[in-house]
Amino acid sequence: MSLILDKVSYVYSEGTAYERWALKNINLKLEDGEFIGIIGHTGSGKSTLIQHFNGLIKATSGGIYFNGRDIYEEDYDKRELRTQVGLVFQYPEHQLFETTIFDDVCFGPINQGLSKNEAGLRAFEALRSVGMSEKLYYQSPFDLSGGQKRRVAIAGVLAMKPKMLILDEPTAGLDPKGRDEILDLIAAMHKERNMTVVLVSHSMEDVAKYVERMIVMNDGEIMYDGTPGEVFLHYKELEAVGLAAPQVTYLMHELKEQGLPVNSAATTVEEAMESILKAFR
Numbered sequence: 001m002s003l004i005l006d007k008v009s010y011v012y013s014e015g016t017a018y019e020r021w022a023l024k025n026i027n028l029k030l031e032d033g034e035f036i037g038i039i040g041h042t043g044s045g046k047s048t049l050i051q052h053f054n055g056l057i058k059a060t061s062g063g064i065y066f067n068g069r070d071i072y073e074e075d076y077d078k079r080e081l082r083t084q085v086g087l088v089f090q091y092p093e094h095q096l097f098e099t100t101i102f103d104d105v106c107f108g109p110i111n112q113g114l115s116k117n118e119a120g121l122r123a124f125e126a127l128r129s130v131g132m133s134e135k136l137y138y139q140s141p142f143d144l145s146g147g148q149k150r151r152v153a154i155a156g157v158l159a160m161k162p163k164m165l166i167l168d169e170p171t172a173g174l175d176p177k178g179r180d181e182i183l184d185l186i187a188a189m190h191k192e193r194n195m196t197v198v199l200v201s202h203s204m205e206d207v208a209k210y211v212e213r214m215i216v217m218n219d220g221e222i223m224y225d226g227t228p229g230e231v232f233l234h235y236k237e238l239e240a241v242g243l244a245a246p247q248v249t250y251l252m253h254e255l256k257e258q259g260l261p262v263n264s265a266a267t268t269v270e271e272a273m274e275s276i277l278k279a280f281r
Contacts, residue, residue: 002029002066002067003028003029003053003064003066003164003196004028004029004064004065004066005024005027005028005052006063006064006065007025007062007063008023008025008059008061008063009021009023009026009059009060010023010048010052010057010059010064010071011060012059013190018126018249019274021220022045022086023045023048023049023052023059023220023221024219024220024221025062025153025221026062026222028222029164029200031055032163032196032211033195033196034196034213035187035190035196035197035211035212036068036196036197036199036212036214037199037200037201037206037210037215037228038050038200038214038215039191039200039201039202039204039207039214039215039216039243040201040202040216040217040218040223041218041242041243042202042225044217044219044244045219045221046168046217048220049217050087050166051201052064052197053164053166054081054082054086054166055078056087059072062175064083066085066142071106075168079111083108083161084162084163086157086158086160086164086166087154087157087166088111088154088157088165088166088168088170088238089168089275090169090170090172091148091172092149092150092153093142093238094139094159096141096142096153098141099140100137100139100140100141100223101132101137101139101140101141101144101152102127102137104118104141104156104157105122105123105127105152105155105156106119106120106122106123108154108157108159108160109122109123111220117217120177121160121203122153122161123155124157126155126156126158126159128156129158130151130155130158131151131185132151132152132183136148140273146174146176146178147178147181147182150207151168151181151182151185154167154185154260155187158189161194164195164198165190165196165197165198165213166198166200167194167198167199168200169184169200169201169215169254170183170203171206182214183206183210186199186210187210203270204232204246204263205242206241206248208228208232208246208248208267209267209268211246212227213226214226214231216231217242218241222243223237229265229267232246232249232265232267233264235250235253236240246267246268248266248267248269248272249266251272252264252272252275255276260276260279260280261265261279262276263275
């Protein structure tokens with residue numbers, strides 16, 4: 001399974017006084033099973049980019065191919081694409097609308113053509129996988145906390161058994177405990193289900209800790225695409241466009257400048273600790 005963007009550009013309000021290029025000539029390939037982070041400041045094009053992945057937004061120019069097929073072909077089934085490439089919005093309220101949590105999670109599978117019983121089994125499995133207590137299943141999703149709403153929104157997408165899961169700022173507004181719980185949950189799902197996960201975030205620490213590949217967006221273009229270690233070597237260039245590398249990056253570079261033989265490409269506390277201990281042995 002792969003998703004390919006070929007020279008994709010997108011213009012808001014094209015042909016008007018408010019015309020703005022949100023994406024500029026994007027070339028990108030997402031492979032099966034990758035855990036990818038997309039980072040960038042507000043207005044960099046992150047959210048616009050991911051809404052192209054499942055056809056919610058149509059490119060102004062360029063092509064998008066899922067499993068080798070052009071998603072802009074006239075007979076292409078966009079509804080099927082959206083069950084395979086699931087998107088969890090930044091604000092879960094935008095995709096929660098049923099009277100109970102259970103009914104909300106059943107909605108996607110039923111629209112895939114599954115029977116009510118089959119959809120129910122999918123819903124139970126998905127809600128269990130995101131750690132929702134069964135005593136909450138028949139409550140209104142709007143009575144939940146922010147973190148619980150995000151779990152339900154994720155479950156609603158998981159119930160459709162997508163090949164790719166895209167999450168737009170899934171920890172926005174959560175306290176540190178809630179943030180860690182959601183990110184640990186996403187990491188566990190990636191490992192257990194071997195699905196492609198795309199995590200959109202403005203938090204360098206979150207991305208550095210969890211993802212294997214990082215894409216940096218700036219002014220509608222891909223600025224960097226590589227491992228977190230490779231990307232954060234450019235921490236000064238990232239600062240210049242309003243992005244700060246993880247604190248660990250600054251510490252390791254400072255130690256390196258002081259003459260310690262540490263790994264300046266370390267991006268997590270664990271990697272930094274191992275490198276510092278090794279330097280003092």
